[in-house]
Amino acid sequence: MANSQHASGAEPAALTGNVKATREDWLELAKQVLVRDGIEGVKIKPLGETLNVSRSSFYWYFNSRQDLLDALLEHWQATNTRSLVEMAGRPAQTITEAVGNVFRCVINPALFDPRLDFAIRDWARRSDAVKRVLRASEDQRLNALEEMFARFDYPDLEVVTRARILYYMQIGYDDAQLNEPMETRNKLMPAYLVGFTGQIPTEEEIAALLDYANNLDT
Secondary structure: OOOHHHHHOOOOOOOOOOOOOOHHHHHHHHHHHHHHHOHHHOOHHHHHHHHOOOHHHHHHHOOOHHHHHHHHHHHHHHHHHHHHHHHHOOOOOOHHHHHHHHHHHHHOOOOOOHHHHHHHHHHHOOOHHHHHHHHHHHHHHHHHHHHHHHOOOOOHHHHHHHHHHHHHHHHHHHHHOOOOOHHHHHHHHHHHHHHHHOOOOOHHHHHHHHHHHHHHHO
16 A cells, blocks of 8 residues: 555655654554454554654554554455465465465465454454455455365365365364464374365475475474
């Protein structure tokens, strides 16, 4: 999102006070507060106090609190949803390799932040507008997973059900907050691939996934 005051063509007011925070600083702190305290905690004054900046810093980057909230939703869609969609569509020779790409997404916090996902879901319970955004985003994710299974010639009904099993299992796994060590997840990973696809992964696929996971854990 462009600087809203600049984008509107209006000349921004002169900045005063401590304005060293960037737009990314405001957005990152707002995301942290959303995850920790829920949407009610995302307020301009406390955020500014934490950043030790003046209110003019906020209004340099955002028109209003709602503008900031809209930016949070856009950030979530541009990270979690886009990452899942892109990884599901990544080229793969087998369905087990393709599902492995989805695994790569959901275990990598740089690609997919489950805490942010659940903060958005909690926010959607309080806002019909956010609920609509959430549903549209989930449709994108499920469609990407369905297209992934369809590429490997699964019957139409299996395409839908396998996509849902994979997606909702992952959401439930994150919600359960099992906090399993990566070693435990690695041991289960080959069996998960069989369960989700009905196919046995190759030794090379397993080794590549384990290498990816272990590198994340270091």
